[in-house]
Amino acid sequence: MATAKTKQKILTTFLDLLSEHPYEDVSLQLLAETAKVKLSELRRAYSSKLALVEAFYESVDTAVLDQRDEDLGDQPPRDRLFDILMTRIDVLAENKEAVRAFAKAASQDPGLALDFNRFAVRSQKWMLVAAGIDLSGIKSGIVAQALAVSFSRVVDTWLDEPDEGMPRTMSRLDKELDKGSSFMKRLNRLEGVAKGFRKFVKAASRRRSRRSGRDRYPDDDYAADSEPEAMRESSV
Template sequence: MATAKLRQRIVQTLLALAAERRWDEVTLEAIADRAGVTLQALRSAFDGRIAILDAFVRGIDEQVLAARDPELAEEAPRERLFDILFARIEALLPHRAAIRGLAQAAFRDPLLALELNRMTVRSMSWMLTAAGLPATGIRGAARAQALAVMWSQVMRVFLDDTDPGLARTMAELDRRLRRAERAAIRFDRLDRFLRGRRPPSRRAADDTDTDLAEGHPS
């Protein structure tokens, strides 16, 4: 059975190769050769390239969750989610070149795009949970998918943001979350209307702490 150290070395090798060459050139043979392992050892550690990527994404999830500030609970939903997602961006910063290569490959490879979306939706479900926002059931799944779409839009800015403080990325994340908050309020009003309930006043909607929790963050 592959050790955690070996698995981590393989993950880092794939990221290094993805930063240097096209995705279709990041073969299992190339990964094994660069990592200094046999194909048998690589196979015992992972099922394939997607499984290696999955391990990388899972590791980022764990890093963000481990660093979560307990005091986030005192903030408004949008602020909690902003802090969680920006912490994720900071965790991804050392791997930006690899992410750029994967993003470019996804435009040419629909299967890769689907796999990356699956991983992102799962991660966004965890990020919503970390922010104290519902992420279960049908609405939770829709919320995670919508947040994944928003995340991909923020990532486009992140990949080209040359500012050391990631000012453009931070501004884009804030803008997208504010838009999501407004959409959530509108969705909640529509939901109440369709259920035959009186929609909340603008002031009540602004005062509520359920902006993102009750609607789709898109």
């Protein structure tokens, strides 16, 4: 088992290499040589390049959660999420060129894009929690996926942002969150319709069950008529 120090050294070296080379050119052999670790040690620390990317996402999540402002609770959910995502941009800025390499690689490889998306969705679930927007079930996955796509657009803007004040990035984030608010309203309406439909189906099922029972034994007269004649005579 690799030590935390060794894992951090390898991850840092990986990100540094991405600031100079395309993602596809950073081989595990190059990484081991640059980090000055044996391949066996690299294997114990990270099983693949994808594992390194996942570790990067997790490190960004942790940094954002550590920097979370505990006073955010007084703000509306949208404003809390804006602050959390801008904090994420600030954390990403430490490895901006590596982020650029990831974005370029994903744009050229659909399979890789799907893998990165899986990490991004998981990260955005944590960003929602950090903003006090704690969702559950299928709704959590839908909202996190939508937020992952929206945030990727914000990152694209940020990567080309010439101003350190990031006015374009903040403006893009504002617009994406506005669209997200509209999406949430539609999603909530659909959720209400779905709940109503489920209630209707359950009620209809119960009515069918009751009708089925009545059809089988509609009333006492039917039951009496259905008895054999000898039985009716003996019961009189």
